[in-house]
Amino acid sequence: MRYAILGDIHSNLAAFEAVLRDIDLKGGIDRIWCLGDVVGYGPDPHECIELLRQYEHICVAGNHDWAAIGKMDTSDFNPVATRACRWTSQQLTKKDIDYLQNLPLSLCQDDFTLVHGSPREPIWEYLLSIEVAQDNFAYFKTAFCLVGHSHVPLIFEQRGNSTVYKEFPNRTNLELGGNRLIINPGGVGQPRDGDPRASYAIYDVDTRTIYHYRVEYDIPATQRKMEERGLPLPLILRLSEGW
Ligand code: ZN
Numbered sequence: 582m583r584y585a586i587l588g589d590i591h592s593n594l595a596a597f598e599a600v601l602r603d604i605d606l607k608g609g610i611d612r613i614w615c616l617g618d619v620v621g622y623g624p625d626p627h628e629c630i631e632l633l634r635q636y637e638h639i640c641v642a643g644n645h646d647w648a649a650i651g652k653m654d655t656s657d658f659n660p661v662a663t664r665a666c667r668w669t670s671q672q673l674t675k676k677d678i679d680y681l682q683n684l685p686l687s688l689c690q691d692d693f694t695l696v697h698g699s700p701r702e703p704i705w706e707y708l709l710s711i712e713v714a715q716d717n718f719a720y721f722k723t724a725f726c727l728v729g730h731s732h733v734p735l736i737f738e739q740r741g742n743s744t745v746y747k748e749f750p751n752r753t754n755l756e757l758g759g760n761r762l763i764i765n766p767g768g769v770g771q772p773r774d775g776d777p778r779a780s781y782a783i784y785d786v787d788t789r790t791i792y793h794y795r796v797e798y799d800i801p802a803t804q805r806k807m808e809e810r811g812l813p814l815p816l817i818l819r820l821s822e823g824w
Pocket of ligand 1: 589591618643645730731732
């Protein structure tokens with residue numbers, strides 16, 4: 582079995598399609614594991630939900646998925662995110678809303694727990710520091726945890742009583758061993774580690790290896806589309822910067 586691990590698609594259809602094409606080139610997958618924030622920020626919320634639903638997949642809820650359907654208020658969002666969220670809400674069909682409404686906060690598959698933010702706070706918490714990661718190892722029971730939310734590819738490894746941070750660069754093969762891990766595959770639709778290419782991973786069960794990949798997509802075309810839709814300029818500009 583092979584699973585695609587996709588986080589933070591964020592209504593970026595061109596990035597999502599580029600990732601799916603890349604997956605095909607790499608021999609395909611059996612199922613998508615999606616880490617939430619399917620919508621928010623980008624120009625194609627409805628299309629991204631629809632495309633995801635064409636694949637066999639599981640998906641957890643992200644903060645933007647909840648905000649887009651009013652399941653959570655946007656008082657903690659910055660003004661730009663709030664504007665994009667309001668626009669996103671207006672693009673969703675009844676079917677899209679039902680789909681987002683029913684996304685669970687966390688899921689367990691094989692040796693993995695899937696959440697958007699962190700196992701302790703699945704919607705909100707950012708897992709970016711060793712201290713936060715260390716605490717969070719107590720909040721899931723499986724060997725491994727997959728997270729999104731920060732849009733930064735990284736790995737935290739539990740070694741005895743300490744936690745070690747590791748980068749997760751493009752084309753890294755992460756072989757799963759005995760140590761527990763928290764893994765972020767990076768963001769498909771709005772990467773924030775300085776590399777604007779879409780970021781995702783494939784987990785191969787037979788080799789017990791997670792492969793991390795970056796894929797180019799048509800950023801200028803996506804930016805033009807966002808401009809046409811009247812989405813906020815900072816959200817348009819950040820796609821080419823990768824932050
Ligand atoms: Zn996100």
